[in-house]
Amino acid sequence: MNFRQLEAFNAVMISGSTVRAAELMGVTQPAVSRLIAELEAAVRFPLFDRVRGRLIATPEGTLFFREVEVSFKGLDRLQATAASIRDYGAGTLKIASLAAAGAILAPAAIRAFRQQNPGVRITFHITWSSAIRNGITDGQYDLGLAADEIDRSGIDSQLFGSFPGLVAMPKSHPLTLHKSITPDLIAKWPLIGLSPEDRARQRFDEAMKKAGHEPKYVIETPNAATICALAQEGDAVGLVNPLVIGEAESRTVALRPFAPEVMFRVYLLFPADIQKSALVRGFTAELFRLRNRFEMPTA
Incomplete structure (x- = not known):
């Protein structure tokens, strides 16, 4: 018993004739008949009765087909899994x-x-x-x-x-009158800052100190989105990563670039x-x- 014989048997069972099975398998009708005969010899019982030129599955053939069908469904799953791995990695x-x-x-x-x-x-x-x-x-x-x-x-x-950092502030804040925010401008206001270990925060602090100003932090948070939320009201402003800016944030806070640029x-x-x-x-x-x-x- 081999796979090709089982494939021919499965094709005949699902199509109803050796002619259609041959079309499904891409072989000749005599080749299908030969494979069926070889499979019957291997299992040692008839799979089909020949009635008026038609193949009718025997009771034994029907029982055998149930197991073959399960095996072919498992093969289909293996083929689908292989295609998924090929196209999409592990899924x-x-x-x-x-x-x-x-x-x-x-x-x-x-x-x-x-x-x-x-x-x-x-x-x-x-x-x-x-x-x-x-x-x-x-x-x-x-x-x-x-x-x-x-x-x-x-x-x-x-x-x-x-990504160049943006200064977030209330829409009514006086700094909104400026197209960009310099260290001299922001030094007059309390700051909302990222955590001290944040590299962008460190670069901002260096820019402020280079301009002769010590940053005046009143709030620290690790999350730039939180800075936007805190900056909606009050006088404190903060430098944020532009990746957090969506439509909601742009509606609730004013945003201005910081100069010199501080990169995230x-x-x-x-x-x-x-x-x-x-x-x-x-x-x-x-x-x-x-x-x-x-x-x-x-x-």
Whole structure:
């Protein structure tokens, strides 16, 4: 008994004749008849009765077909799995992002990616950049978006983008009269700042001190979206990553570029020494496609 014989038997059972079975298999009708005869010799019972030129399955043949049918359904599943692996990698994608990129950019990329790959299961976590780096190392994530303060040794990393920071403030704030905000202008106001270990915060502090000003922080938070929320009311202002700016934020706060530019650098992280799957490459392409909308400051 071999696969070709079983394939011929299955084709005859589902099509009803050796002629149609031959068409399904892409062979001649005599070849199908020969395969059926060989299979009957192998199982040592008749699979079909020949009645007026037609093949009618015997009771034994019908019982045997039930098992053959189960086997062919399993083969179909194997073929579908192989196609999924070929086209989409393992069929799952595990993504992690820092909060700034996880607010708008990553969800937009996930939405666009799923439109092309609806069968892929996605896990998405928003967490600290250091936790993302560790998760990449441990195999918890397939790719991550992290800020530049992390240690990138031992992983595969690529600069995703450098985004010029924006000063968020209430729409009624006096600083809105200026097209850009300099250290001299912002030094007069209390500040909402990112965490001290944030590299963009450190670059902002350096720019202020170089201009002769000591930043006056009254609130600190690790999340740029929180800075936008806090800046909606009151007199405090803060520098934010433009990745967090969506339609809702642009309606509730005023945004002005800071001069000199303070860049928020975001890196893509991947496990080291592992070839990127089709899934990872596809999702990375969506991220880069959407990146451009955030690269210029919002006035």
